Structures are given as structure tokens and as C-alpha cells.
Amino acid sequence: MAFFVDPIGFIIFWLRGLLSGWGLAPGVVEFIMDALGVIAIGSFGLGFTIFLIWVERKISARIQGRIGPNRVGPYGLLQTFADIIKIFTKEHITPRGVDVAVYNLAPVLSVMAVLLLWAVIPLASTVVGTEINVGVLYIVAVGSLGTLAILIAGWSSNNKFALLGAFRTVAQMISYEVPMVLSLLTVTLLARSMSVTQVVAAQDVWFILVSPLAFLIFLVSSQAEMGRAPFDLMEAESELVAGYQTEYSGLKFGMFFVGEFLHSFTVGALVTTLFLGGWRGPGAEQYPILGIFWFFLKSFVIYFITLWLRFSLPRLRIDHILDYNWKYLVPLGLMLVVLTAVLDKWLFMVNPAINPWLRALAQLAMNAGLFLFANFLVETRNRRKPLRQPVGAPRPVARPPEKASITEKAA
Amino acid sequence: MTVMQILFLLIGLVTLAASVMVVSTRNMVRAALYLIVTLFGVAVLYVLLNAGFFAVVQVVIYIGAISILFIFAVMLTRDVTGLQAAAFNRTWLLAAFLALVLFGGLFLALQGWSGFETVPPAFTDDTPTIRDLGLALVSPDGYVIPFEVASVLLVAAMIGAIYVAWGRK
Numbered sequence: 001m002a003f004f005v006d007p008i009g010f011i012i013f014w015l016r017g018l019l020s021g022w023g024l025a026p027g028v029v030e031f032i033m034d035a036l037g038v039i040a041i042g043s044f045g046l047g048f049t050i051f052l053i054w055v056e057r058k059i060s061a062r063i064q065g066r067i068g069p070n071r072v073g074p075y076g077l078l079q080t081f082a083d084i085i086k087i088f089t090k091e092h093i094t095p096r097g098v099d100v101a102v103y104n105l106a107p108v109l110s111v112m113a114v115l116l117l118w119a120v121i122p123l124a125s126t127v128v129g130t131e132i133n134v135g136v137l138y139i140v141a142v143g144s145l146g147t148l149a150i151l152i153a154g155w156s157s158n159n160k161f162a163l164l165g166a167f168r169t170v171a172q173m174i175s176y177e178v179p180m181v182l183s184l185l186t187v188t189l190l191a192r193s194m195s196v197t198q199v200v201a202a203q204d205v206w207f208i209l210v211s212p213l214a215f216l217i218f219l220v221s222s223q224a225e226m227g228r229a230p231f232d233l234m235e236a237e238s239e240l241v242a243g244y245q246t247e248y249s250g251l252k253f254g255m256f257f258v259g260e261f262l263h264s265f266t267v268g269a270l271v272t273t274l275f276l277g278g279w280r281g282p283g284a285e286q287y288p289i290l291g292i293f294w295f296f297l298k299s300f301v302i303y304f305i306t307l308w309l310r311f312s313l314p315r316l317r318i319d320h321i322l323d324y325n326w327k328y329l330v331p332l333g334l335m336l337v338v339l340t341a342v343l344d345k346w347l348f349m350v351n352p353a354i355n356p357w358l359r360a361l362a363q364l365a366m367n368a369g370l371f372l373f374a375n376f377l378v379e380t381r382n383r384r385k386p387l388r389q390p391v392g393a394p395r396p397v398a399r400p401p402e403k404a405s406i407t408e409k410a411a
Numbered sequence: 412m413t414v415m416q417i418l419f420l421l422i423g424l425v426t427l428a429a430s431v432m433v434v435s436t437r438n439m440v441r442a443a444l445y446l447i448v449t450l451f452g453v454a455v456l457y458v459l460l461n462a463g464f465f466a467v468v469q470v471v472i473y474i475g476a477i478s479i480l481f482i483f484a485v486m487l488t489r490d491v492t493g494l495q496a497a498a499f500n501r502t503w504l505l506a507a508f509l510a511l512v513l514f515g516g517l518f519l520a521l522q523g524w525s526g527f528e529t530v531p532p533a534f535t536d537d538t539p540t541i542r543d544l545g546l547a548l549v550s551p552d553g554y555v556i557p558f559e560v561a562s563v564l565l566v567a568a569m570i571g572a573i574y575v576a577w578g579r580k
Contacts, residue, residue: 027413027414027415028414030414031414099438099440099441102440102441102444132463132467133463133464133540133541134463134464134467134541137464137467137468137471138467140467140471140475141467141470141471141474141475142470143475144470144471144474144475144476144479145470145474145475147475147479148447148474148475148478148479151479151482151483152444152482155440155482155486163486167483167486170479170483174476174479177475194541
């Protein structure tokens with residue numbers, strides 16, 4: 001019975017008992033358990049990606065009015081396995097002039113940066129890779145490894161397009177790390193702890209209700225960190241061939257894609273953990289297996305939203321992306337951190353045992369006010385700024401007659 | 412030898428080897444990458460010391476920000492792919508001498524230190540945490556003056572950077 005309530009906790013308990021029973025020293029048992037945990041989380045992440053690739057292809061097909069993979073297995077479920085076999089048999093091309101060691105390291109690093117995130121995400125009340133008291137900061141630290149992977153991939157390829165793609169990526173990823181950190185700081189303030197498990201434990205009211213602005217900032221900046229549409233400038237096909245991965249082929253190219261597919265789900269998992277109460281849900285305390293269910297349900301909802309954004313929006317221009325970050329998201333994030341801190345402090349000074357829903361309501365009102373204020377500033381700026389006219393006079397091209405009047409007025 | 416000690420030795424070796432490679436490799440970008448390995452090794456040493464906060468901060472600041480800035484600058488300055496920079500310049504003798512003096516001084520100073528033999532205290536609930544660190548940084552009996560001086564310095568640097576980047580219009 002214990003197995004069905006909490007399978008993973010049960011296995012851990014059983015294995016630890018077994019290893020101790022063999023007469024191993026406690027230090028060695030801990031080491032083996034940790035190593036097995038690393039292997040389990042790593043293999044889970046990579047194995048799960050096989051399923052994610054199918055999900056993403058199906059969803060993208062539905063959004064674009066296609067059917068998607070439907071030949072191999074029921075609903076095309078086994079399509080990815082066929083693709084894996086294909087990619088394994090492909091040739092590894094190493095172009096002349098690449099820095100071989102670095103060139104081969106980059107794809108590994110890019111997958112590693114994503115897999116490392118899973119170490120701190122609690123999947124259920126009893127299932128967490130490792131409990132570190134600076135988990136939120138760890139998420140930021142690991143994110144910067146992903147930037148590094150793309151940078152060295154672009155450099156070591158010895159290709160101008162790859163390098164250009166890498167430069168764009170670094171400009172974008174370093175910029176969007178700032179609002180991301182600010183939104184994580186807001187979460188830390190609300191949870192009174194940097195430990196991810198504590199953040200989940202503090203969410204009697206989900207933080208998406210307490211601080212929706214932080215949620216939105218995090219969602220947008222992590223979409224940019226992932227480098228997916230509308231922020232996919234690093235591999236803009238129309239301008240840069242394929243960006244930093246231009247020179248990669250076979251499984252090395254595949255590794256970048258594994259990293260990207262897994263990252264988009266990991267963002268869902270992170271948003272769930274930080275803003276949607278993680279594994280919490282009806283019955284999750286008594287039955288940890290339900291916690292896993294709730295966790296994945298919420299993560300898939302956020303994952304679906306990110307995919308929806310990806311397949312609906314066109315690519316942005318680099319100056320727009322950076323403008324939006326530095327002139328809107330960063331000031332908004334800074335204001336949010338300060339106001340959240342002051343308001344929370346005041347609320348707890350007035351009444352130390354404040355009802356979490358009352359606190360959420362106050363914070364929500366503050367968020368709404370801040371959002372309206374920011375919106376007002378942007379609107380004012382847009383009104384003062386003269387409307388950009390199209391460059392050059394309208395040329396005599398064929399156009400439908402009802403559009404003609406508009407163009408002439410603009411001219 | 413416990414597992415932790417073996418890990419420590421391995422990490423120490425990797426860190427030292429990488430730091431030697433930082434100064435001995437001819438390729439500038441590779442030197443920056445070896446520097447990242449070295450800094451990462453130091454971060455792992457922090458983890459082994461149970462100082463998780465410092466480990467993470469080390470990665471965020473040194474690897475996430477400073478090293479990437481290094482690589483960026485190196486890549487943009489010159490065509491470094493084929494560049495074979497000189498490993499020594501005229502002052503290498505003086506530098507070697509100063510390094511030796513520094514090493515000797517540290518060696519002598521640390522010889523009588525009792526810290527090598529002490530067993531680290533077990534971690535309990537009242538072990539200082541990030542909370543205590545944060546409070547110490549802003550309390551008047553703690554480190555509020557160095558903290559504020561550092562903040563003023565950073566603001567000054569930021570204003571300077573904005574001034575330089577502003578351009579003449």
C-alpha cells in the first residue's frame with residue numbers, strides 16, 4: 001500500500017535499507033543514493049523529452065491546421081523513436097577550423113544547463129532532488145550556463161553566422177536575466193525564503209494571485225531565455241541560416257534540440273513551482289503520488305501556453321526586444337520589488353497573523369495599480385512620440401483599390 | 412579516506428590544472444574557458460564546505476556575468492581564432508619573483524595555523540544562514556559601512572558607464 005501512496009519515497013527508503021543492510025558505511029550509502037538520484041533525474045529528463053517532442057509537434061500541427069505525426073504507432077506516438085534512430089545513424093561533420101574540444105562540449109553543456117534545473121524542483125512533498133537553501137538563486141546560476149553553451153557553440157564553429165547568432169543570444173539572454181532575477185526576488189520576498197521547497201510551502205495562496213506581475217515578467221523573460229518565438233532571433237532562419245547551431249550535424253545538433261524541448265517544459269515546471277503552488281493540490285499532502293499528478297498537470301498547462309505563444313507570434317526585431325526589456329520590464333520589476341517589500345512589511349506590522357487571502361488581495365491591488373501606472377506611462381510616451389512614417393514615398397505598386405486611400409493619406 | 416575527501420582532491424586537482432592552463436594556453440578564448448573551469452572548481456569547493464550561498468553566487472557572478480563579459484570582449488577585439496599571443500613579456504622575471512614571495516609569505520603564515528587539524532563543526536539549526544548574513548550587512552554593529560561604501564562605488568561606476576556610453580550629441 002505504501003508503494004502506491006508514495007512510490008518514489010518508498011523506493012528510496014527500501015534502497016537505503018538494502019544498502020545499509022549490506023554493511024556499507026553511512027557516508028558511502030549517502031554517496032550511492034545521491035549518485036543514483038542524479039542518474040534517475042537525468043534519465044527521467046532525457047526520456048521525458050522523447051514524449052515532449054511528440055507533444056510539441058502535435059500541438060504545433062493543430063495550431064497550424066495540420067495533423068502532425070500520425071504514421072508510426074498510435075497517434076504517431078512512436079515517431080520520435082524513428083527520428084532518434086535516424087539521427088543516431090547520421091554523420092558527425094566537423095568542419096575545418098573548428099576548435100574541436102569546445103565544439104563538442106557546447107551541445108553537452110546546453111543539455112546539462114537544463115537538466116541541472118530539475119535538481120531543485122520538488123515534484124511532490126517527498127520527491128525533491130536536493131533541498132538547498134538558495135534554490136531560487138541556483139535557478140539563476142544554472143540559467144547562465146545555458147548562455148555560456150550557446151556562446152561557445154557560436155565561437156568554436158568558426159562561422160560568421162554562428163558567431164552572429166551567438167552574439168545576439170548573449171545580448172538577449174543577459175538582458176532578460178535582469179527582469180527574471182527581479183521577479184524571482186519578488187517571489188523570495190513573498191515566501192520569505194530562497195529555498196524552492198519553502199516557496200512551495202508558503203503558497204497557501206498561489207503566488208500568481210498574490211503577484212501576477214511577477215508571474216508575467218517571469219513568463220516573458222523565460223521565454224526569451226529559451227530563445228523561442230517571438231524571441232528566436234538567435235536562430236532566425238531568414239537572416240542567420242540557423243544561428244549558433246549552423247555547423248552542427250547529427251546527434252550534436254540533436255542535443256541542442258533536446259535541450260530546447262526540455263527547457264520549454266522546464267519553464268512550465270518552474271512557473272508551476274514558483275507561482276502555481278508546485279505539487280500542492282487536493283490530497284497531495286497525504287498521497288504524494290497525487291502531488292506528482294497535480295505538478296505535471298499545472299506544468300503542462302503553462303507549457304501549452306508557451307507553445308501557443310510560440311506558434312502564434314511573429315519574430316520581434318532585436319532593438320524592439322532590448323527596448324522592451326530595458327525600458328519596460330526592468331523598471332517595472334524594480335518598482336514591483338520595492339512596492340512588494342514595503343507593502344508586505346506594512347501588512348505584517350499591522351497584523352502579524354494576517355489572513356493569507358487578505359494579504360493576497362492587498363498585493364493584488366498593488367499589482368493592478370502598478371500595472372495601470374506603467375501602462376499609463378507607456379501610453380503617454382507613445383502619444384508624444386511622432387508616428388513613424390514609412391521610409392520613402394509610396395511606390396506605384398499594384399494594390400487593392402480600397403487600401404489606396406489609406407496610403408495616400410499617410411503620404 | 413571518506414568519499415568527501417576523494418571528491419575534494421579530485422576537484423582540487425582539476426581546479427589547479429585548469430588555473431595553470433589559464434596562464435599557459437596561447438589561445439585567448441580558451442584561456443577564458445579554462446578560467447571558467449577554475450571558477451567552477453572553486454564553486455564546488457564552496458559546496459563541499461557547505462557554503463551553498465557562496466557557491467551559487469560564485470557561479471552567478473563569476474561565470475554568469477564576468478566570464479561571459481571576458482569572452483565577449485576577447486571575441487570582439489581581434490581575430491583570436493588563429494592568434495598565437497606571446498606567453499611571456501619583459502617583466503616575467505619580476506612577476507615570477509613576486510609570485511614566489513607571495514607564495515612563501517602565505518606558506519610561512521599558514522604553517523602555524525591550527526585550522527588544518529580542526530574538525531568542522533556539525534551543522535545545526537543555529538548555524539548562521541543567509542538571513543544572518545543579510546542582517547549583518549545592514550546592521551549598524553555589522554558591516555553596514557563597507558556595504559554602503561560598496562554600493563556608492565557601484566552607483567558611481569554605473570553613472571560613469573552611462574556617461575561614457577551616452578555619446579556626444
